[in-house]
Structures are given as structure tokens and as C-alpha cells.
Amino acid sequence: MAKQKVKEMSENTVDQAQEADVPESISLQDLQILLQIVDLASSRGAFRGAELTQVGAIFDKLNAFLSFIGEQQKARAEAEAAAKENTGE
Numbered sequence: 296m297a298k299q300k301v302k303e304m305s306e307n308t309v310d311q312a313q314e315a316d317v318p319e320s321i322s323l324q325d326l327q328i329l330l331q332i333v334d335l336a337s338s339r340g341a342f343r344g345a346e347l348t349q350v351g352a353i354f355d356k357l358n359a360f361l362s363f364i365g366e367q368q369k370a371r372a373e374a375e376a377a378a379k380e381n382t383g384e
Contacts, residue, residue: 323364330357 333354336342342350 323361326357327361330354330361333357 333350337347337350337354
């Protein structure tokens with residue numbers, strides 16, 4: 296009986312340790328805020344001229360990614376709305 300309790304306690308400890316190792320995820324909203332931060336920092340002169348090429352390239356990639364995801368979400372929402380209309384008829 297004591298061995299069973301020790302085994303259960305060690306399994307719980309392992310489960311908790313595995314959960315602690317999982318990093319917090321980044322949402323699309325977080326990426327949108329990051330895009331705004333880069334834009335704001337750039338407009339305030341936070342980057343040197345030589346750095347602007349790299350910052351601009353990353354900004355463009357992130358902006359294109361967020362636009363692509365936004366279009367996908369919009370298309371999915373429209374498809375779901377159309378499917379609801381079709382099933383509701």
C-alpha cells in the first residue's frame with residue numbers, strides 16, 4: 296500500500312514537471328501587438344539606419360502572415376455561415 300502511494304506521488308510530480316516545461320503559447324493577437332510595437336519603435340527612431348532593412352523585412356513577413364491568417368479566418372467564417380444557412384433551410 297505504501298509503495299502504491301509513493302508511485303502515485305511520483306507520477307503526479309512527473310506530470311506537474313512536464314506541464315511546467317510547456318512554454319506559454321503566442322496568440323495571433325500577441326503577434327499583432329508585436330507588429331504594432333515594431334511600427335511604433337521604428338517611427339520613434341529606435342532603430343539605426345543599417346538595422347532598418349532587417350526590421351522592415353521581419354515586419355513585412357509578420358504583416359503578410361497575419362494578413363494571410365486573417366483572410367483564412369474570414370473565409371472559414373463565411374463558409375460556416377453559408378453552411379448554417381444551407382442546413383437551416
